[in-house]
Amino acid sequence: MKTILTGVSALALTASMAFAQSTITIGDQLEPPYLDPTAGAAGAIDNVVYANIYEGLTRFASDGSIIPGLAASWDISDDGLTYTFHLHDGVKFHDGSDMTASDVVWSLNRARAEDSTNAQKGLFAGIADVSAPDDTTVVVTLDAPNGGFLFNMAWGDAVILNEGDDIEALKTHPNGTGAFMFENWVQGDSITITRNDNYWGTPAKLEGATFKYISDPTAAFAAMMAGDVDAFPVFPAPENLPQFDADPRFNVIIGSTEGETILSTNNAMPPLDNPKVREAVSHAIDRNAIIDGAMFGYGTPIGSHFAPHHPAYIDLTGESAYDPDLARSLLAEAGFPDGFTTTLKLPPPAYARRGGEIIAAQLRAVGIETEVTNLEWADWLEQVFHGGDYGFTIVSHTEPMDFGIYANPDYYFHYDSPEYQALMEKLTAETDPAVRTELMQDAQRMLAADDVNGFLFELAKTGVANAKVMGLWENAPTQATDLTAVYWAE
Amino acid sequence: MSILSISGLNLTIGTVPILRDVSLSARAGEILAVIGESGSGKSMTAYCVNQLLPRGAVATGQVRFDGQDMLALDERALCTLRGADIGMVFQEPMTALNPVQTIGAQVAETVLIHTGKSKAEALRIARDTLNRCGLPAAQFPLDKYPHELSGGQRQRVVIAMAIALRPKLLIADEPTTALDVTTQAQILDLLKGLVKQDNMAMMLISHDLGVVADVADHIAIMRKGEVVESGPTAQIFAEMNHPYTRALFEASNHIPDREAPAVDAPILSVKNLVRDYLLPRKSLFGPAPKFRAVNGVSFELKRGESLGLVGESGCGKSTLTRAILGLEAIQGGEIVINGHRIGAGQFVPRELRRQMQVVFQDPYGSFNPRHKVARLVTEPFHLLSDPPSGAARKAAIDKALTEVGMHPDDADKFIHEFSGGQRQRIAIARALIIEPELIILDEAVSALDVSIRAQILDLLADLSDRLNLSYLFISHDLSVVRAITDRVLVMKSGEFVEVGDTGRVFTDPQHPYTRALIEAAPILEITP
């Protein structure tokens, strides 16, 4: 018995030592439902596959800029309608088949097809035609000039799949071109990927990685502390970060995300359809208290729907400074001297639940009573996002440059402004970067002036990692856990 | 020579004195009967001998068994005596055996504990002992479980466990009280025989003077923790020095004074009555089998008459009673009450029910403990369409309570404030309150001590004379039936085997079963 015991523990020891050097365990809160990023928008899919397994024509760099992906370079016609992509040579899918221009044509056509289940069909809406003159050239023709086209092609929803693959099978066994290959998935627990030794580009430094799904923040804390998880790129409990910071075993990585956290307001529901009331609400909110109370200080105040780290950002927080007295008088002006009652429906994340309680208290202070309801994502989607049955809700909009949603009057804010819609059309057609910046700044001002939503803060990327793990993204320009450059120190 | 001698024994449990200065002795080959009513301390005296006393019990004095002072022995020494030298038989054979072990294992256990014999040898001894106790191997193999045996058979197993190692002393604590009269006689015979064969001493504890009269060599009479009189049986019966002994004796032979019944038209007549029960299904499908509890019986009860219904447990007498009371529908025949006919499938209507009332056996279980006496005795008013209220109700309660010898003030008390005898009086008051013509007495005095029983019987006789009541008197106890009834029905297996005037049936029984019953019944017939 004794020999067996020592034998097993020795085995375990060597196994764990081998593990520690060349593989990594990444913690994440939400498990993806499946692994095809072109069939659903769940950010959790991109957290695993983006840049690791699947690649698109272009891709995001860690600073949010657009860099070449599978396309080594591209030419844009003068009218801005034709994009010619030159693909890398010798790119192979994980199953060994070659990645050619026809795969790109097939992938883009599939995404924009009538029956496509791509969650971001809008990204492909302006494409008139896709063709492949030869194996390494793809020509995309647009209906109208689109300044954001290269940006669109960098999204996880625009990655290139192998033509003819069984789409059903891809959901559980992805077949991409990336530096890592899918290995195993224990649903509800973890996903394992291994290095692709036939990768066309710079090979990954790690031999493999495991994504471990821990939804409970306490469990996440315990798992980090116990060393079961090496890194938690988005750690769910900001209150624990000081402890990690104080511990030399860990690095706390604070960066920016594309997540504008807003008090979404139902612009169609009285009395919130009254701009005065919305203005009162925005002055009733103390952003700093929310960032401090809900996020323990992590987050940047925003005054409109725009990421502060973007060059076109302008700080409009002064427009809606915390001023409860002003809020009360605005309410009185709007005809609600005694305030009113509405609903506040909160999805599961801590920023929403905690922020919601704080906002409820702040609104109560100026006379607005809110009935708080905590919802699961499912109910939130049903009641708030689709049903439009809400007064307020809090949610972080994590898609990059997603201010376009305000141009859709059917979107759950029910913000219907012809001026804003015209502005967006102009922006889409514009390709000159300087003019685009100006237009984007106009958009920010317009949203702030209309007080469409209560603009709270830009979600911080609060990551924790073992102090020896190097090369993780600091910021999150898109939802991704790019492991291609990650390695263990010494 | 005395195997057991107790002298100056005192016992307290907590702070309550149970026994005072008890002295007794028992000799080999002889039976010492200890007699007393409930609470007299007779059982505790027995438990002092083998030291199986309840928690908190402290015994002082002397208990000498076979030369040893039992009170001074430690637990280990006591364990070697118990079962080997002192056997014990208990009152309740239904619960005295471990339900999950076979009878063979339980008898053999006595042997295994005290001897170094092998299991096979122990089982052989168990077999022999069971044979001696009247449980032959053919019908009663060792692997039977207790629940497969009747009460009398189980008591034989208990006896076998007690005598397997031929102890010097056998303590039998009310060994026959829970048994039918015919079984009782057989068990007493068995015990008596075993005492002689093995030259044991036996301490027989009983509340019934009649039971022990035939078998006991010595008698000790206890009352309130003291021995009031003791001596050889014949001498006790001849002298009866102590007034309590005399009272006990008289009470158990008590015949109340009754006037001759005014024979009249029948108040109740039953013709070919049939009662069936459904039994649990034997197969998954198909009809459930039936058990015929009452099989076509007929009788008449005349106004002012007292009719006895005698039979052993399971003979169908309770079922018959329930049918007459209208609690269950009958399957055949008819019941005629005061000229109203009730046939199969019909229930007895309200107007007829009020002419009959019932008194049950258990004075403790027949009252809702949450209600006061006034509410309890007026319950039958529910049968009246216009029940008295206010002063009239009060008057009715007073009258009923006074009739049964209680005080009107008792109406405001709860039932737990009364003794068993008093409760039975209240039960009779409840039956009387709507002035019925017929009272069914279902073992109404069986649970009472003899002295109390005599008082209740007097009360019943007096009431029937004054109020011209008719009684249907149901009992397993022949002496009671003989004392108070004019005619008697003997029931066996759902049928009447003999019907006749009480005097005639007892002196000249026709049916063999009646004869067996009467012979088995312990009757004190020693004249003072």
Added chain:
Amino acid sequence: MMRAFKMPGFLIGFILAGIFVLAAAVSFFWTPDAVDTVDIVNKLHVPDAKNWFGTDHFGRDIFSMIMVGARTSIAVAIVAVGIGMGLGVPLGLAAAARKGSILDEVIMRTNDLIFAFPALLIAIMITAAFGASAVNAIIAIGIFNIPVFARLSRGAALSLWTRDFVLAARVAGKSPAHISFEHILPNILNLLIVQGTIQFSLGILAEAALSYVGLGAQPPTPSWGRMLAESQTMVSFAPHLALFPGMAIVLTVLGLNLMGDALRDLFDPKIRRDRA
């Protein structure tokens, strides 16, 4: 009833449970501090003279929140027991009165069916289906009290139905329903009180568990279970956040169980006989 107070178990239990009932009652008109205002500046204070149990992550006074939380727990548990008793007892009595009938069979089989479902699971499903709220928590907990009381009252009633005093009432022509309420119910009341106390404490535990997983009372209503859930990530640096609500649950449940046990001893004739 006064005899109960002579039993140490009952006395301790009564004091423990009493403290929390009192706290709940007092909280209706007074708490040391408001529980629905947020004061981020004063968050996570350790216990001191001003905030006896410290403050939580929103700067609210934990002592006050426990007082108001007692209200939630007690209200949920009482109503849930009420549902269980109100429906379970009549069903059990009816089943006993008609023993062996179709009604009896249906009632008892339904009970068995409910028992076959792990209780917490169903509570989670109910609240998932109808939304998380105190009312739905009450219903979920209440449903599981029904078979408990139905079984208990049926069993106790069955043994009472064989008693002579019930027979006497039948001879007096009373209907089964009449007998059930006049004779059976008062005599099983003791049992119901004992079981009620125990179900009450189980109700408090269940409410805490549901609130803990976020399916109980919704904010801003304070609830012990939710206080624990919210404090979870902070236990490592602010243990008082988890300590006090947890203790509140343990002590209340302990108090009720002690009372229940003492009452059972008091009412159980078997044990009483031992004492006599």
Added chain:
Amino acid sequence: MLIYILKRLLSLGLSLVAASVVIFLAIEVMPGDAAQIMLGINASPDAVEALRQELGLNLSIYARYLSWVGGLLSGDFGVSYTYRVPVTEMIGDRVWLSFPMAIYALVLSTLIAFPIGIIAAAKRGSWADWLVMGGTQLGVAIPNFWFAMLAVQLLAIKYHWFSAGGFPGWENPFLAIRALTLPAFVLALPQASILARVMRSSLLDTLSEDFMRTARAKGNTRRQALVKHALRNAMIPVLTILGLQFSFLLAGAIIVEKIFFLPGIGSLIFTAISQRDLIVVESVVMLLVFAVILVTFVVDITYAVVDPRLRRKAR
């Protein structure tokens, strides 16, 4: 005996049918749309509709029930709406965590409860009895999630005696057992307390039975009588509780698995409910109910083994 078993089997079958209807109806009531959740908040409506078609969510309730039950009977639990893998496969992985954990907890609970329950009964009124009664009273009163929180904080994070959660799989049984020890203990504690109390009171009841006096009169010492005669008779109520506890342990696993982030049935049902993966919820609840009904059945049969009186009734 055979008819007894057949009867029990028949009622087992009826219970399962009734349970399946109840579960199906209860779950169909749940609001939320699996297709929408799968595609996320920015998905286009026609994409959602396409997926609904694909998942068969557009069929009538009646048709869905029949196809679900039909599948159950043939061992095919359907395909998870969210994960697109067979439910059987998902459950299959997790059963190997949840059931061993429940059994581990049951064993722990029994190992703790039997000795202390027996000692408390045998030494009634002694300090040991008081200690057991007080301790178990506390054990019942402590909410297991609170206990788990404190235990993780102290034993896992501070002292590293146990793992704070997670499950390494059964490849290395020692690590697996180590990972399950704390959760199983947390699960077992209240159950052990209840069991010990039942054991004690059942033994006390049995000790006051007449046949115990008979056993003592035969010359058994107190201890012999307890071991040879009381224990087996006292087991019947204990068995009942043990059977009931299995269902508590399975349900309790929902919370414990959440705290210790164990990939078991409990955490599966939690995520499935929040994802509206109805087919998984239905199947898992059905499985749990089936397990409970089956355990009840086994307990019923065990009664007959323990108690010969039931054997006769059975016949």
